[in-house]
Amino acid sequence: MREATTRHGVILMLAAVMPTMAIIALVPVLPLLLREFADVPGAAVLVPMALTVPALCVALFSPLAGWLSDRLGRKRLLIGALLGYAGFGLLPLLLDSLYAIFAVRVALGLAEAVIMTVATAMVGDYFEGERRERWVSIQIATASVSAIALIAMGGALGELFGSRGPFWMYLLALPVAAAAAIILFEPHQVAKARSGLPDPSVLRSIGGLVAITFGIGLLFYTIIVQLGPVIEATGVTSPALIGVAGAAANVGVMLGSLLFGRVKARPAPHLLAWGLPLVALGYVGVALSTDFALTVASAVVICIGNGLMLPTMLAWVLRRLPPATRGRGTGVWTGAFFLAQFIAPIVATALSSLLGGMAGTFLFFSAAAAIGAGIALLRYGQAQPNLQGVTS
Numbered sequence: 001m002r003e004a005t006t007r008h009g010v011i012l013m014l015a016a017v018m019p020t021m022a023i024i025a026l027v028p029v030l031p032l033l034l035r036e037f038a039d040v041p042g043a044a045v046l047v048p049m050a051l052t053v054p055a056l057c058v059a060l061f062s063p064l065a066g067w068l069s070d071r072l073g074r075k076r077l078l079i080g081a082l083l084g085y086a087g088f089g090l091l092p093l094l095l096d097s098l099y100a101i102f103a104v105r106v107a108l109g110l111a112e113a114v115i116m117t118v119a120t121a122m123v124g125d126y127f128e129g130e131r132r133e134r135w136v137s138i139q140i141a142t143a144s145v146s147a148i149a150l151i152a153m154g155g156a157l158g159e160l161f162g163s164r165g166p167f168w169m170y171l172l173a174l175p176v177a178a179a180a181a182i183i184l185f186e187p188h189q190v191a192k193a194r195s196g197l198p199d200p201s202v203l204r205s206i207g208g209l210v211a212i213t214f215g216i217g218l219l220f221y222t223i224i225v226q227l228g229p230v231i232e233a234t235g236v237t238s239p240a241l242i243g244v245a246g247a248a249a250n251v252g253v254m255l256g257s258l259l260f261g262r263v264k265a266r267p268a269p270h271l272l273a274w275g276l277p278l279v280a281l282g283y284v285g286v287a288l289s290t291d292f293a294l295t296v297a298s299a300v301v302i303c304i305g306n307g308l309m310l311p312t313m314l315a316w317v318l319r320r321l322p323p324a325t326r327g328r329g330t331g332v333w334t335g336a337f338f339l340a341q342f343i344a345p346i347v348a349t350a351l352s353s354l355l356g357g358m359a360g361t362f363l364f365f366s367a368a369a370a371i372g373a374g375i376a377l378l379r380y381g382q383a384q385p386n387l388q389g390v391t392s
Contacts, residue, residue, distance in 0.1 A: 132318060
């Protein structure tokens with residue numbers, strides 16, 4: 001049986017970056033697209049939705065993508081999705097209709113659902129124990145660091161080529177697809193598992209973990225989405241400084257994921273009991289601060305806590321899933337996380353109207369994180385460290 005090495009992990013990391021690029025790369029040209037399609041009815045809603053609709057597609061179709069990967073195998077599906085991602089990503093270069101661009105972005109989201117789900121499942125297929133935990137932490141860190149680079153690239157291409165410039169970035173999927181075709185291999189366990197009947201109870205066993213992931217996703221994306229308005233509320237309106245704050249938040253996620261890499265042997269409830277208080281403390285700081293530096297520092301604390309918890313949850317789910325159901329289980333986890341990304345702004349807006357503003361919303365999330373920390377602490381004494389990475 002072939003054993004995966006660093007080069008296999010690197011290719012999976014590069015593939016997992018693609019869904020991050022779908023939204024981040026276009027953020028710098030959002031004002032240009034709004035001006036370009038200003039005369040189109042509903043453009044004020046459709047243009048921002050064209051950026052975010054791939055995330056909704058990932059949320060809705062990741063379970064299906066996981067089921068397909070369990071039935072058809074991983075490698076061919078991943079390569080096909082990367083090629084489709086490149087094709088659909090580049091098509092807006094040739095389109096002048098906002099509605100056509102929107103439709104293409106939906107198709108792009110379907111490809112993203114496959115890429116994200118299958119790449120993550122293959123991390124679980126290729127690696128075990130401590131090696132798997134390490135690659136999970138690298139995956140979260142890579143997504144955060146790449147966001148900083150991708151938004152800069154999108155801005156540079158928008159400056160050079162206008163509103164369509166960032167779409168050229170989708171060409172990056174082609175060399176990743178070529179590398180996947182040459183280097184990746186179909187996991188042996190998956191090839192065997194396709195002939196058997198999966199145990200449906202396994203998927204039921206991760207339901208609680210998926211629910212926790214959804215909650216953590218809301219805690220994570222709320223501060224990411226609201227960071228710009230929060231910074232402006234301190235009196236700072238410079239796009240450059242707001243960009244610095246966003247970069248700092250992504251560095252916080254990276255630091256949290258690297259921290260997970262150092263303490264991954266601890267049981268998952270322990271790590272949640274560490275990460276949730278950081279999130280609670282950070283949200284209190286964001287809610288009460290009127291100072292730019294303190295607000296940014298509080299946002300970074302939130303992101304460190306989330307950066308610790310996200311790989312914790314993913315590793316926890318992967319440990320519970322046998323090869324026969326790893327694809328669909330990973331798809332359900334991915335869907336929950338991206339659903340949180342899509343609805344976080346909606347939830348924040350609704351809470352803001354009920355609680356008298358965003359400060360009330362942030363305090364609500366702080367209280368929710370504190371309650372979650374208390375529940376995790378109740379399990380803290382029940383869980384014992386396991387150096388093989390198996391937690392309760």
